Amino acid sequence: MSSFKDLRIVDNFYQTSAFFPMPTILVGTLTENGQTNLGSYSLCFPYYIAGKEYYAMILECRNSSNTAQNILRGSRVSLNFVTDERKYFREAVRLGFPGDTTAEKMKNCLFDLERGQADGERPSVVKQAYQVFECTWDSSLENAYLDKAGSLDGYEPPYRDFNGITSKFGAHFILKIDKILMKDKYYDAIINGVSAKNFPPVPVDYGYRDSTNFWCSALRKPFPEKIQAKDGDLDSVKYAAKRIDPDVTFTDEACARLTKIPRIFLKAALSQMVSIAKEENISVIDEAALEIINDKRRKEKK
Numbered sequence: 651m652s653s654f655k656d657l658r659i660v661d662n663f664y665q666t667s668a669f670f671p672m673p674t675i676l677v678g679t680l681t682e683n684g685q686t687n688l689g690s691y692s693l694c695f696p697y698y699i700a701g702k703e704y705y706a707m708i709l710e711c712r713n714s715s716n717t718a719q720n721i722l723r724g725s726r727v728s729l730n731f732v733t734d735e736r737k738y739f740r741e742a743v744r745l746g747f748p749g750d751t752t753a754e755k756m757k758n759c760l761f762d763l764e765r766g767q768a769d770g771e772r773p774s775v776v777k778q779a780y781q782v783f784e785c786t787w788d789s790s791l792e793n794a795y796l797d798k799a800g801s802l803d804g805y806e807p808p809y810r811d812f813n814g815i816t817s818k819f820g821a822h823f824i825l826k827i828d829k830i831l832m833k834d835k836y837y838d839a840i841i842n843g844v845s846a847k848n849f850p851p852v853p854v855d856y857g858y859r860d861s862t863n864f865w866c867s868a869l870r871k872p873f874p875e876k877i878q879a880k881d882g883d884l885d886s887v888k889y890a891a892k893r894i895d896p897d898v899t900f901t902d903e904a905c906a907r908l909t910k911i912p913r914i915f916l917k918a919a920l921s922q923m924v925s926i927a928k929e930e931n932i933s934v935i936d937e938a939a940l941e942i943i944n945d946k947r948r949k950e951k952k
């Protein structure tokens with residue numbers, strides 16, 4: 651017998667029928683007269699994370715919102731991540747009230763704005779944010795540039811599958827990440843090593859809401875959980891290393907340093923090492939060569 655009850659799936663299931671952990675993001679866009687509008691959004695997640703020509707987020711929003719209309723018109727977006735202060739969440743809920751104009755919303759806005767760092771005319775970024783993604787909507791996907799601003803009472807079909815106007819009242823935007831801006835303290839943490847003490851206090855929007863309240867929680871102390879490294883055995887690394895390329899060999903010592911690579915990534919990692927070795931005119935990968943190669947792999951990742 652199941653230990654769960656079967657809950658009906660209805661519109662906005664993530665709010666009505668679930669507890670779904672989400673970020674709280676103030677989305678900055680430019681109005682027609684160049685003012686920055688801030689709207690509150692939680693349905694915003696990484697979309698292209700590797701293996702494409704660029705990195706991207708996806709934003710899901712009501713297509714009549716200031717945000718959607720501004721993106722359809724101007725493409726540029728700032729995604730501002732704020733910390734867990736109660737006054738910030740209160741302000742996010744105010745900025746999330748549907749139907750307010752930009753002038754009304756921004757008149758006494760608690761958040762200060764400053765210029766970001768990406769090129770071109772762009773929405774400002776929130777000074778109090780701990781990190782900001784400056785983005786550009788990729789309207790070439792699914793020919794979404796054909797979708798135009800202006801229909802505030804709903805869009806007629808046909809609809810796109812994943813980019814642009816996707817339903818009568820809905821829109822999805824694939825946002826190419828142009829810059830990730832990070833406050834000093836957290837920049838240092840990422841570069842020099844994160845500990846439980848130097849995480850930004852990130853709020854979690856619980857998803858679930860009713861007609862009265864949104865629910866959000868503050869940061870408690872984050873705890874680390876060790877990644878269970880399953881040491882592959884040396885023989886299987888040596889076996890795989892021998893089969894990548896006849897012109898480049900790995901010494902046993904070098905193979906011994908590669909046993910922590912998860913087996914499913916091993917072939918891809920070894921192939922990448924071999925192609926770097928070839929660029930560097932290295933035919934035997936020993937421990938010293940591995941340093942050079944790994945250095946280059948890290949740089950390429952950056």
Ligand SMILES: Cc1cc2nc3c(=O)[nH]c(=O)nc-3n(C[C@H](O)[C@H](O)[C@H](O)COP(=O)(O)O)c2cc1C
Pocket residue numbers: 674687688689690691692693694710711712714715716717718742743744745746747748749750855864
């Ligand atoms: C915490 C929070 C999260 C929200 N997340 C979303 C969301 O992901 N998508 C959406 O369409 N509306 C969301 N809303 C509602 C929008 O904020 C609301 O439609 C608002 O009018 C948008 O502002 P804008 O018209 O200036 O874009 C959220 C509201 C709050 C308070």
